[in-house]
Amino acid sequence: MARLMAIDYGTKRTGLAITDELQIIASGLTTVSTSDLLxxxxxxxxxxxxxxxxxxxPKRLHNEASDVEQDIQKFIRKLSKTLPKINIARVDERFTSKMAFQTMIDSGLSKKKRRDKxxxxxxxxxIILQSYLYSKS
Incomplete structure (x- = not known):
């Protein structure tokens, strides 16, 4: 089986996560500059x-698209042209940053490490990738 990759797209930097080859476990991969993402x-x-x-x-509370959605749509068009054989899926990412921060607190990370964007x-x-995996099962 092939891996699944998740993207938490940002205008400056983008977080990436990946599954194992059996698509069971989601793990953080890295964060890259968005200009280098493709x-x-x-x-x-x-x-x-x-x-x-x-x-x-990214959506607002009333299900409206966030401002960064236009940038994401441009990225998706470029990604589809560059890697046409790879499927692209979308997952609602509301509250993932808050959940990530809470995960950092729960795992006992120091305040200094929790400031690491x-x-x-x-x-x-x-979290986006894990949410996708749950929705598939």
Whole structure:
């Protein structure tokens, strides 16, 4: 089986998470500069087989699209052209940053480590991926 990858897209940096080959366990992968995101994914897909890329869908409380959605749509068009054989799915990502922060607190990370926005983005991507996995089962 191929892996699943999740993206917590941001205008400056983007968190990434990945599954194992059996698509059972979601793990944080890294955080990359959004300007390098497409190249990073293209390079990663040469090393590891990717089945689906799950991209967080940021919405406001009343189900309206967030401001960053236009940037995400542009990215999806570029991604589809670059890697046309990889499926793209969307998952509602409301509250993932808050959940990520709470996860950091619950795991006992120090205040200094909880301020690391890269780690928050990576954990958010992991939560997006885990949510997708739950919805599939």
């Amino acid at each position: 190249a990073f994914i293209a390079d990663y897909s040469k090393k590891e087989s990717l089945e689906t890329i799950i991209i967080g869908e 890269n780690l928050v983005d990576e954990i958010s991507a992991t």
